[in-house]
Structures are given as C-alpha cells and as structure tokens.
Amino acid sequence: MASAAASNTVEVTSPEHFQQQLAVDLQRISLINFWAPWAEPCKQMNEVVLELAKRHPQLLVLNVDAESQADISESFEIEAVPSFIILQGHTLLGKIAGADATALTEAISKHVRTPSSVNPQSHTDLAPAAAPDVAEKTESQEELARRLHALMQQSKVVLFMKGSPDAPRCGFSRRIVGLLKDQGVEFSHFDILSDESVRAGLKVLNDWPTFPQLIVSGEFVGGLDIVQEMVENGELKEILE
Ligand SMILES: N[C@@H](CCC(=O)N[C@@H](CS)C(=O)NCC(=O)O)C(=O)O
Numbered sequence: 377m378a379s380a381a382a383s384n385t386v387e388v389t390s391p392e393h394f395q396q397q398l399a400v401d402l403q404r405i406s407l408i409n410f411w412a413p414w415a416e417p418c419k420q421m422n423e424v425v426l427e428l429a430k431r432h433p434q435l436l437v438l439n440v441d442a443e444s445q446a447d448i449s450e451s452f453e454i455e456a457v458p459s460f461i462i463l464q465g466h467t468l469l470g471k472i473a474g475a476d477a478t479a480l481t482e483a484i485s486k487h488v489r490t491p492s493s494v495n496p497q498s499h500t501d502l503a504p505a506a507a508p509d510v511a512e513k514t515e516s517q518e519e520l521a522r523r524l525h526a527l528m529q530q531s532k533v534v535l536f537m538k539g540s541p542d543a544p545r546c547g548f549s550r551r552i553v554g555l556l557k558d559q560g561v562e563f564s565h566f567d568i569l570s571d572e573s574v575r576a577g578l579k580v581l582n583d584w585p586t587f588p589q590l591i592v593s594g595e596f597v598g599g600l601d602i603v604q605e606m607v608e609n610g611e612l613k614e615i616l617e
Contacts, residue, residue: 382429385437391447397438402465405487406436412443412457414550416543417475421458424477432488443547456538456545456569462487474545474569515573524577529594533563533616536578536589541565548600552588555600555607561616592616 388394398406409425411418422439429437442449442457452461455473460480462470470483515523528534533556539545541553556563568575568587579585582596590597592615597603606612 382426382433382437384433384435385426385429385439388438388440388445388448391445391451394438394440394445394448397436398463398466401436404434404436404464405469405484406438406463407484408438408440408452408461408463410440410442410449410452410454410457410459410461412441412547414547415457415539415545417539417545418458421475421477421480424480428481428484432484435484435488458545520573520577521581524574524581525594527566527574528591528596530566531562531564532593533561534591535563535565536568536574536587536591537565538569538587539567545569546587548586549588552590552600552603555603556590559607559612561612 386397388397407425407428409422411422425437425439429435440448442454442459452459452471454461458475460470460472460483461468462472462483464487469487472479472483527536535541535552535556537544537546537549537552539549541557544550544553566574568578575587578587578589582589584596584599586599588599588603590599590603597615598606603612606615
C-alpha cells in the first residue's frame with residue numbers, strides 16, 4: 377500500500393500468513409482492512425486505518441487486498457470494499473461495511489480501550505451494514521415492484537451496481553463502468569448496497585443472482601460477462617440505437 381505503514385501494520389500475503397499473524401497473540405485485538413487498489417473510498421479509509429494504527433499501538437492491523445486474497449475475503453463474507461473486521465484472536469467482535477470512518481473509529485476505540493467490556497458476537501448477531509428502515513419493512517411486494525420498475529426506467533440506460541461509477545465497490549462493477557465509458561454510453565446508476573430491498577428484489581425480478589445488472593429501455597440486458605460479449609459482437613451498439 378502507498379502510505380508509510382505503522383509498525384503494528386502487516387500486509388497479508390496468504391491465508392497462512394494471515395493465520396500466523398493472528399496466532400502470535402490470541403488476546404490481541406486485530407483490525408482487518410479489506411481494500412482494493414482501484415477503489416477510491418479505500419484510499420481515504422487507508423489513511424484512517426493508518427491513523428488508528430498509530431493511535432493504538434497495541435492494535436494489530438492486517439491489510440488484506442480483497443481480490444488477490446479472495447479466500448480470506450470469502451471466509452469473512454466480504455461483499456464489497458472497503459470492509460472491516462474486528463477480531464480478538466479468532467473471535468469476531470465487529471464488521472463494518474463501507475467507508476464509514478466514524479463507525480470504524482468508534483468501534484476500535486471501544487474494543488481497544490476496554491477489552492474486558494468486549495462482548496463477542498457471533499456472525500449471526502452482527503447488525504447488517506444498513507439496518508432496514510421502517511419504510512423498507514412496510515413496503516408491500518406491489519409497492520416494491522412499482523419502485524423497481526420506476527428505477528429501471530429512470531433513464532434509457534441504467535446500471536445497478538455496487539458503489540458509484542466514480543467510486544465502485546466491487547471489481548465487476550468497476551469493469552462494467554469502464555466498458556460503458558469506453559463505448560461512450562451515457563447511463564444513470566443505482567447503488568444496490570444502499571438498499572437491501574432493491575438488491576434482493578432485482579435478483580428475483582430479472583431472474584439474475586448478481587450485480588452489476590444493465591438495463592436498457594426498462595429491460596434487463598445482463599451482467600458484466602454478457603455486456604462484455606455484446607460489446608465485442610456489436611450487439612450493445614445495436615440495442616442502443
Ligand atoms: N460474472 C458476473 C460477475 C458478477 C458477480 O459475481 N457479482 C457478485 C459479487 S459483486 C454479486 O453481485 N453477488 C450477489 C450480491 O452481492 O448480492 C457478471 O458477469 O456480472
């Protein structure tokens with residue numbers, strides 16, 4: 377990583393290396409920073425992590441390149457970068473998804489300063505990144521379907537992705553943005569990480585389990601692989617005419 381590392385910071389090079397680092401002291405609190413070199417929000421959070429490492433010398437900071445260390449990312453169910461895991465030994469204390477510097481700083485202060493008050497949680501106890509609000513809970517299936525159709529028709533080309541075109545939070549989303557920009561396609565976007573109902577609903581509506589999802593004239597076209605193929609065989613240009 378570009379920033380000068382603090383002495384309690386380690387760049388993880390393999391799952392074995394990761395395990396070795398944790399095993400040195402199972403009482404120690406560690407902060408795992410899942411990041412990617414291409415993601416703008418990670419650059420900003422890497423600075424926050426560096427400051428936290430300096431402020432708390434007893435903390436172990438493990439920087440994990442989420443894509444090159446995919447096995448580690450999968451074992452913590454990391455869906456997007458940046459994401460942070462706080463452990464004591466192998467015990468999960470917390471998970472923070474997204475570039476939320478305040479939440480990360482507060483969580484680290486809590487666990488590092490008062491280790492005896494730590495209340496370990498299991499994976500299932502963890503609050504989701506964004507708790508569903510009341511509107512989400514009370515939205516009926518019909519209302520959600522209407523909202524999804526409206527979102528899919530907000531402009532001729534709509535990209536449902538993780539993050540935004542300027543700050544994608546998944547490599548697949550980053551690549552489709554690059555493809556569309558290379559082709560000079562104008563599009564609007566929706567960050568599915570901001571709305572769990574939209575994320576789940578679109579998978580069902582479009583019968584497609586992943587993101588990105590590209591919509592043209594209100595119709596589902598495909599994910600990254602399909603769009604890549606359509607760029608190569610000229611079909612994307614045809615449907616945009
Ligand atoms: N091969 C797929 C790759 C997309 C993919 O695997 N996306 C995953 C990771 S970003 C996903 O959306 N998983 C479901 C989810 O996160 O809700 C494509 O062509 O678009």
